[in-house]
Amino acid sequence: MSMMSMTNPPVKVLTPSRTSGAELIVSLLEYRHLLTLLIWRDINVRYKQAVIGVLWVILQPVLMAFIFAFVFSRLIQVSSDGVPYLLFAYSGATLWGLFAQGVDKSSLSIISDEHLITQVYFPRWILPLAAIGSVFLDFCATMLVLMIIVLIYGLNLGWHLLLIVPAVAFVVVVTIAAGVASAFLCAKFRDFRFLLSFLLQLGQFLTPVFYTLSLFPKKYLWLAYLNPLAGPMELFRFGLTGISHFSLWGLGLSLLMDGLLALAAFKILYELEDDLIDNL
């Protein structure tokens, strides 16, 4: 969005040829201001609709923490690698929430802004990215609550806390890949949403959210790490506590799958971007 130049404005040529992968990336950079703005819009609208507004951002994870504390510390006894189970489950739910809500919100993003993209041009995958961006800000609020829980349990705070950053970054990449792909698939195939909500439920059980992979038989452990969220999830917990189960090769395997997922998502974006509008 450059300022209007008086003398020699740039020429844009529109042809039938398919938008290339490089163009998809460049146009996203060009429209990054719009991305910020749409994130701002999503958050603004969400918390305006909630009666107590911004307080809700903090209250929601705190309430969830209380529920977890009640259910898991009193009712269920599961091995959690020596980590207090409340912290174990709450950290899992936090990171899983980033993924699941990110994918869920972005899957509807194109459909709900259909009236926009049929009138004005901007790279359409800004919409799922903005949806994920707004979910990420919620996640940051939850992280604050999570850190308070860590302090309450008196866990030692060391260098391992830094590992949270790459762990979250990996999950963000998985979320973007899955979110962008499902946004486009939902816009093209209206019944994809039903499949997606089933997949998300399934994913919650396949990912070590409420259990630890140290329970797994060694022989089949690699299967668990084929899940691109498994490795980052362990890295995240290890980063928080410094004591939970963590396997480096498992992380590697998950990251490899992470990369493949991102490539597949980009391929879906590339295939569907151009015809998206004509199919709406």
Next chain:
Amino acid sequence: MEPTIKVNLVSKCYRLSEQRGYVNLKEVLTRKIHGLVGSSPATQKREDLWALKDVNFEIQKGELVGLIGYNGSGKSTLLRLLAQVTKPTTGKIAIRGRIGSLLQIGTGFHPELTGEENIYLSGSILGMSWKEVARKYDEIVAFSEVEKFLRVPVKHYSSGMYLRLAFSVAAHLDTDILLVDEALAVGDIGFRIKCLNKMRNTVRNGTTVLFVSHSMAMINELCSRCLLLQQGRLLDDDLPAKITTKYAQGIGMLSHLIFKRDALSETSPLSLTELRINEGRAITSQQAFRLEMQVEALRSLGELVLSFGFCTMEGTRLLTIETSWREKVVKIDSTGRKTFLLILPQLDLTPGFYLLDVLVKNQQGEILDARLSCTQIEVIFPVTQPNRAHDNQNSVLLRCEWEKLE
């Protein structure tokens, strides 16, 4: 000098089977599986619809070009292609400079956000940078005349306030090229004139405008040149007066019209759905005349103003008949379709051809839906009167008496 817009042999094809309704993953998969197994799948027949075919034209910097065509002629498709919303099937479009597309009122507006927030949101989505919006903010607010309500979510705005604010943002878009759909020039008459003047100024500052309209009066008044589209082809490209005459003559003489939702009625709580003219009978000068209008309301709206306009073939309004001018009041207090009948005991127009405008407004005079020049009507001589020669002027007949003094 290179043209600002150059459209070179552009065509756009839609596949009807894909465009109608949405594709189901289930169907696609079953078809694929059928294909693998070898059983004959129920193949959906694909029909190609060429919304635009081999369109060629150039627009120079600073031109204000009108674009007219009957419904389904490809106007919206052309705008969408220029706005880069969709790609041409064949051909090439070269655009020199930033393009702003104002295809619908309130692009990017969100009902939960306040007027102020929406100015920034809509402005940025339409293509302004945050700084540009900030710089023009005061101007936009002043133009919109809704200063007092900027901190209120726009869902609480009246439709007129909403339209004014939405248009004000759009009107201050400072791009090299503007694509404008007529639905933008809305609101009460005073604001309409303000909008048109703003558009004239924009062109004076060197902006190139492509303006889609059904109103021939507006095209004649504003544009320096006009394009006529018919069934996806560019039929003519000439002076507005020539094109609009040609267009008006081509407007069919229908006695029963069914309206589809368009850019204006899509955002409106009420839309025109049907119009019946004189029960299909011939329209005779100075005889009774009936107009039946059907509207569909999405919510209860209170009192409405129904308005019919009779225009010359050049688009000049000769006669306006509105409900508010009579004692009978039209009310909409429930949703759904309602039909209203207008009976004129005597149609006081000279014989000849007229274009008919149909509008529905609310009590504040804000337009809820409008179909301008939606059909042509022919008013014929009453059989009882000799077919006198007249000067071929469309005119309103006033009852009068002549007397010879002395």
